[in-house]
Amino acid sequence: MARDGRKGIGGMADPRRYGIERVAYWLMRLSGLGLLAYFVAHIYETSNILRGRVGWDEILHMTQTTEGHIVLALVIGMCVFHTVNGIRVMLGHGGVGVGRPARPDYPYNPASQNYRHKIGIYSAIILAAVAMMYGLAVMFGE
């Protein structure tokens, strides 16, 4: 809601003009929600083992498809990004790699948004892409 010059949730959500850190912020939340949805679905999927061999084979028949493998590859990517970026965030919260306190001078670059954390974010994205490719090779390579 744009009220009194405030941009509200839309402003918070806007990934433009705020650098890779804002993109990482959104990817972290979206991957978290995606992984939670997958986790709930996985718990339901595995509960079909209680229906015996027929129930298990039925659910495998539904999930072990090309579409299922693509979804699983996305889950792998989300999982790797969430893990690597999560470690970066944890280290940042612990004061690791955020730089030394200094007098704020023009152009007021935040010390915490430095190259170390940018490398961390890009590494998370690259590792997620590599893991997705490996996952696809394992799933489709058989």
Add this chain to the structure above:
Amino acid sequence: MRESTIMKIHYGTAIAAVALVAVHVLMRVTQGFAESLEYESVLANYRFVPYAIMLELILILLSVHGFNGLRVILLELRQGRLYEKSVSYGCMAAMVGLIAYGSRTIILTNMGLT
């Protein structure tokens, strides 16, 4: 509970879950992805007590981490006493429900009640 304590739990569950999920995924990859999903193979995994305990731990760790993460995201979007309490208790209820449902699968399969 203080938010700082909750965040420590959030990070602790994350680190522990990464280690255990890595073992869970490696079991799938080393056995061969398709073979590891066969009925007998999955049943054998559930009946092997140390593995069943590991699955239960993963279930608890990821449920706590996942639903606390959801709570944090929802609290970022909106604030207010009633809203915050509803979100916190709602996420807690969902977490307990998921742990109970997943534990039922692990325990019944481990006991051979399939």
